[in-house]
Amino acid sequence: MAVQPRSRRETWRLLFLISPSLFWLIIFFLIPLLLVFAISFGQRGIYGGVRWDLTLRNYVRFFDPLYLRIFYRTVIIALMTTILCLIIGYPQAYFIATRRPRWRNAFLLLLMIPFWTNFLIRTYAWLLLLRDQGFINTFWTSGLHGFLLRLAEMIPLPIWDALLRATSTPLPLFGTDGAIIAGLVYDWLPEMILPCYAAIERLDYSLVEAAQDLYANRFKTFTRVILPLTMPGIVAGSVLVFIPSLGAYVVPDLLGGAKSIMIGNVIYSQFMAVRDYPFGSAISFVIMVVMLVGSLIYFRMGSEGSR
Amino acid sequence: MSEYAVELKRVSKHFGPVVAVDGISLYVRDGEFFSLLGPSGCGKTTTLRLIAGFELPTAGEVFIGGKLQGEIPPYQRPVNTVFQNYALFPHMTVYKNVAFGLEMRKVAREEIRQRVLEVLEMVRLPGVENRKPSQLSGGQQQRVALARALVNRPKVLLLDEPLGALDLKLRKAMQLELKALQQRVGITFIYVTHDQEEALTMSDRIAVMNHGRVLQVGTPEDIYERPTDRFVADFIGETNFLEGQVMGSRTGEAVVVVDGILTLHVPLERNVGMGEKVTVAIRPEKISLHADPPDPRAVLGVVKELVYTGTDSRYIVQLTDNVLITVRQQNVGIGDSGRFALGAPVYLHWQPQSARLLTA
Ligand SMILES: Nc1ncnc2c1ncn2[C@@H]1O[C@H](COP(=O)(O)OP(=O)(O)O)[C@@H](O)[C@H]1O
Ligand SMILES: [Mg+2]
Numbered sequence: 001m002a003v004q005p006r007s008r009r010e011t012w013r014l015l016f017l018i019s020p021s022l023f024w025l026i027i028f029f030l031i032p033l034l035l036v037f038a039i040s041f042g043q044r045g046i047y048g049g050v051r052w053d054l055t056l057r058n059y060v061r062f063f064d065p066l067y068l069r070i071f072y073r074t075v076i077i078a079l080m081t082t083i084l085c086l087i088i089g090y091p092q093a094y095f096i097a098t099r100r101p102r103w104r105n106a107f108l109l110l111l112m113i114p115f116w117t118n119f120l121i122r123t124y125a126w127l128l129l130l131r132d133q134g135f136i137n138t139f140w141t142s143g144l145h146g147f148l149l150r151l152a153e154m155i156p157l158p159i160w161d162a163l164l165r166a167t168s169t170p171l172p173l174f175g176t177d178g179a180i181i182a183g184l185v186y187d188w189l190p191e192m193i194l195p196c197y198a199a200i201e202r203l204d205y206s207l208v209e210a211a212q213d214l215y216a217n218r219f220k221t222f223t224r225v226i227l228p229l230t231m232p233g234i235v236a237g238s239v240l241v242f243i244p245s246l247g248a249y250v251v252p253d254l255l256g257g258a259k260s261i262m263i264g265n266v267i268y269s270q271f272m273a274v275r276d277y278p279f280g281s282a283i284s285f286v287i288m289v290v291m292l293v294g295s296l297i298y299f300r301m302g303s304e305g306s307r
Numbered sequence: 308m309s310e311y312a313v314e315l316k317r318v319s320k321h322f323g324p325v326v327a328v329d330g331i332s333l334y335v336r337d338g339e340f341f342s343l344l345g346p347s348g349c350g351k352t353t354t355l356r357l358i359a360g361f362e363l364p365t366a367g368e369v370f371i372g373g374k375l376q377g378e379i380p381p382y383q384r385p386v387n388t389v390f391q392n393y394a395l396f397p398h399m400t401v402y403k404n405v406a407f408g409l410e411m412r413k414v415a416r417e418e419i420r421q422r423v424l425e426v427l428e429m430v431r432l433p434g435v436e437n438r439k440p441s442q443l444s445g446g447q448q449q450r451v452a453l454a455r456a457l458v459n460r461p462k463v464l465l466l467d468e469p470l471g472a473l474d475l476k477l478r479k480a481m482q483l484e485l486k487a488l489q490q491r492v493g494i495t496f497i498y499v500t501h502d503q504e505e506a507l508t509m510s511d512r513i514a515v516m517n518h519g520r521v522l523q524v525g526t527p528e529d530i531y532e533r534p535t536d537r538f539v540a541d542f543i544g545e546t547n548f549l550e551g552q553v554m555g556s557r558t559g560e561a562v563v564v565v566d567g568i569l570t571l572h573v574p575l576e577r578n579v580g581m582g583e584k585v586t587v588a589i590r591p592e593k594i595s596l597h598a599d600p601p602d603p604r605a606v607l608g609v610v611k612e613l614v615y616t617g618t619d620s621r622y623i624v625q626l627t628d629n630v631l632i633t634v635r636q637q638n639v640g641i642g643d644s645g646r647f648a649l650g651a652p653v654y655l656h657w658q659p660q661s662a663r664l665l666t667a
Contacts, residue, residue, distance in 0.1 A: 204392075204394070206390055206392060206394040207394050207396060207397075209361055209381070209388075209390070209394065210388070210390060210394035210395075210396070211396075211407070212361075212380070212381040212382045213359060213381055213382070213386075213387055213388045213456075214382075214387065214407045214408035214411055214455070214459070215382045215383075215408055215411040215412050215459075216382055216407070216411045217380075217382050220411060221382075224407075225396060228398050229397070229398055
């Protein structure tokens with residue numbers, strides 16, 4: 001449909017209507033963004049300030065293998081988080097969306113309740129679970145170990161040695177990429193479930209019946225009809241999980257320990273510890289462009305699949 | 308091999324406290340155009356879904372081609388459905404939609420192509436293979452839904468008000484086309500509709516349903532001319548119901564007194580007791596009006612109302628203080644010739660077998 005030429009008055013009316021959000025975006029988004037963009041071409045001052053310049057040094061520095069490796073790890077962690085959220089979230093969304101209407105809201109509420117707790121506290125809870133003296137390892141090294149020890153006294157078997165040796169030391173849970181992924185999945189799961197739920201709930205169930213009527217078994221019905229028609233939800237959910245995972249820094253800071261860091265931590269330390277604002281800005285910008293381009297391609301793919 | 312394409316034996320379906328289908332038995336013959344006719348909510352769709360396997364009966368048995376279906380899932384039953392809202396896959400082209408069933412049954416690619424193009428030709432929809440359903444008109448979508456089911460050459464085709472969403476003119480044309488198509492392909496059709504005219508036009512046999520039960524099964528003529536039930540007579544076409552009491556019966560005939568003074572002679576198909584309360588049903592178009600009594604059994608009345616409807620004139624004639632009857636006369640002549648004026652006395656006459664005796 002062609003856009004109708006608008007009268008001048010209508011243009012002003014529309015401008016008036018969007019002015020609050022326009023104002024907000026300009027003050028709190030566009031100006032800071034431009035500021036960061038400008039700073040990214042500057043240089044670190046001797047005492048941590050910004051020396052304005054027009055150099056590409058900061059961008060070149062990002063391609064140092066040290067940072068590239070962290071960036072690569074970050075992408076992998078974000079991808080794993082997204083995939084795990086999808087594997088856990090889609091079936092859950094499907095389950096909720098296929099309940100009776102009055103149950104659906106109850107389940108959605110149950111889903112949201114943990115997220116009324118502060119984000120930091122939730123992440124800290126994972127720390128208590130995963131660290132060497134945490135709940136899991138306490139169980140592993142004393143509870144299970146002691147139990148096996150007593151069992152080994154009663155029934156002699158050759159495997160006890162290996163099992164006892166394994167349970168005598170804590171599992172390496174804390175400070176790994178796995179710990180980060182666990183924390184990120186936990187934090188971002190609802191962002192996957194909600195768009196998937198919306199897509200599945202909107203799915204016309206008679207299409208599922210039509211597929212079954214046309215000899216498609218449950219699996220084929222899923223792959224040929226349900227999955228493609230709920231693809232927009234999967235795409236939206238994936239972007240909503242992937243983007244914040246890529247920029248995460250609290251979760252890797254708390255759960256990754258000293259060994260596992262993500263690009264978010266690098267940016268954080270550039271601003272807060274090293275006080276190299278220009279380099280921090282440059283990394284931020286590179287990541288933003290990667291996210292933007294990636295999301296665009298992904299959305300395009302998703303909308304083609306479902307049309 | 309059974310002679311019936313589909314048999315339902317005392318099938319019931321309950322949804323919690325709702326009894327959607329209440330112990331119905333149906334025998335649909337091979338190659339038949341069989342309609343389920345009844346008002347909205349009477350259980351037609353549920354009956355169809357029980358045959359397709361989308362619902363499992365609470366009680367009773369469903370047979371397709373003589374084989375007990377039990378809990379066989381829909382995708383293993385030799386039937387296909389044309390859904391009420393068509394349920395075309397919006398993300399697939401017309402070609403992919405129609406090919407879906409054949410692909411699921413792993414038919415060879417080349418054969419699929421041939422059969423899809425053939426069936427699109429058959430429903431008179433060639434050249435739209437590469438369009439998406441959303442790019443088609445309602446009538447075209449309807450044809451795609453039909454093609455998608457027919458291409459599988461099912462033993463039985465189930466159609467749930469397939470023409471319901473089309474406008475009147477298109478619907479009339481499609482009725483004839485569907486009927487012709489069914490005769491050509493020879494597939495058993497079970498056709499759900501709430502439109503009595505549609506059912507009469509298309510069907511070999513009709514089952515009239517109400518409140519989850521089958522009231523009468525028969526040919527269109529059976530159903531229209533010889534309804535066995537007051538609901539059937541009322542639902543299909545227009546009918547006068549005269550309530551009275553049996554005051555005597557002779558061989559093959561009952562004498563019914565209506566409103567205490569009006570005596571009617573009605574053919575008997577079953578035994579009635581003296582004094583039994585009954586209903587006499589007479590269709591308006593079966594009654595003729597006369598100025599002089601053509602027969603000693605003609606009934607005298609007075610014209611109370613006259614409505615000109617183009618092809619017909621509709622009279623409301625008062626027979627007794629409490630009994631009015633509708634009469635339809637074809638307008639054979641032009642102008643007022645042959646019509647009776649308001650307030651004029653008229654004699655009503657009908658063939659004996661036009662009056663039906665129903666239980667009250
Ligand atoms: N899934 C269901 N759950 C509860 N009640 C249902 C369900 N399907 C149908 N019914 C009820 O069963 C009755 C028959 O419905 P249906 O077979 O759709 O009638 P029809 O197709 O003749 O209009 C209706 O009262 C309807 O409300
Ligand atoms: Mg229905």
